[in-house]
Amino acid sequence: MKRIIALIIVLFSIIIYSGSAQSFVKIAEIPINTTELEKTLQYVSTQLIFQSRQQTDFHYTYEINEILKPVIDTIKTKDKPRLVFVFENQLGQSVMANYSEIENLLTNLPAVLMYGKKVQKVGDSLLLGDGKDGNVDLTQLEEQFAQFGTKKRLHLQIKNISVDEKARILSDATVIFPKDLRTDRWISGVDKITIYKYSSDRVEKEVPNTGETEGVEQNNRQIKPEKPTKPERPDRPQRPQKK
Structure with a gap:
């Protein structure tokens, strides 16, 4: 319910902006597939730690x-603060974030994408099988070393969460906002991120040039009003002369 209210507020804001000389321009739409992310990006092994010392296992995070x-x-540097990011999932739910919430140069707790894949622990010993032509098969060893990655403990602002909420967050690709005091904006099952740019360019009105110059100088010149003339006093009747 809270997400619906938040989305209504956002849409209402967009309508207000659209009614003026402001608008949101779509820049790009990026599909999210965790399998493809593993092929192109190095994951960070992340553990969530809550204020009450409650914590999760280490999971794949980007x-x-x-x-x-x-x-x-x-995108030009001057335009980056105008970016708005919309995260959507398969259920049609969506949340928004601004540029300062994802850029690690602007915040020490940027938004991350975490999903249910756990980072496996490496044991003390590993049994390697024989490969072809008597060579040792190093595939298992390479897979184990790939699990090391970079470890990170993410200290959150939230005191604790319920077991059900914890399961929801770690079940599928979830966008986490570490600075939030609640998990209302943490959206699970994200499959698409759309980038918009907020535009507020003013449209200047052009005044048509009619080429008419006659009377311009006279209209622009300040004309002082004439001083009112005093009305003439009527002649006084002459007094009769004394005899």
């Missing part, structure tokens, strides 16, 4: 700005 970097790098 910073949002790294996912969107190929698009953001093509």
